[in-house]
Amino acid sequence: MNLLIDLLIVLAVIIVLVIFVMRLRYKLLKLWTDVSAKEVLFHKLLLDTTILFHENKDILVNEDNLTILRKLSKYRKKRLRNLLLKERQDLFSYLNAIFDDIEEMEEDNLILIKQKFGELQKARRLYNTKVLLYNQTISLFPTRFLAIKMNLQIKEYFG
Numbered sequence: 001m002n003l004l005i006d007l008l009i010v011l012a013v014i015i016v017l018v019i020f021v022m023r024l025r026y027k028l029l030k031l032w033t034d035v036s037a038k039e040v041l042f043h044k045l046l047l048d049t050t051i052l053f054h055e056n057k058d059i060l061v062n063e064d065n066l067t068i069l070r071k072l073s074k075y076r077k078k079r080l081r082n083l084l085l086k087e088r089q090d091l092f093s094y095l096n097a098i099f100d101d102i103e104e105m106e107e108d109n110l111i112l113i114k115q116k117f118g119e120l121q122k123a124r125r126l127y128n129t130k131v132l133l134y135n136q137t138i139s140l141f142p143t144r145f146l147a148i149k150m151n152l153q154i155k156e157y158f159g
Contacts, residue, residue: 024146028138035134035155038127042158043081045120046088049095051076052116059109060098068094085156092158095120124158131155 053060054076057069075083075091083091099117102110135154138147 021146024143025150028143028147028150028152031130031134031137032152035127035130038123038130039081039155042120042123042127043088045116045123046092046095047076047078047080049116049120050080050091052113053095053098056109056113059107060102060113062101065098065101068097072098085158089159092124128158131157 050072054069054072057072061069071094072091080088080091095117099114102113135157137143138152138154
């Protein structure tokens, strides 16, 4: 009788551990999916915004940002996710510099550019938030071992 009770206790502990690991695995996969979806959306918007800025370079050009607009032209046909983080950050800073120049202007043809850049900013903030949460979660003690087993890597924070 005593052996049966001990066996039931051990079995109950094993079942609790299995359920804990399964829930943790589900949580990690959900976080990874969210981060990946935000990453794809952010890079798509970064490319779309780059193309939009390049297509409207005649409106945006001035003596201060002429070299920046030339640099933008080399990124409009690339897969931005394959670029190094530094190159993507440079591209974003180029777009930001141009946007700072046109932010105060109130021309009708700049509304779409301002909206697109606003969407890009929102996507960047969401992506960075998800990456921060994901990286913190897979770096903590119990989830770290499971993340290694699932081959989940730390994601790059865009900044």
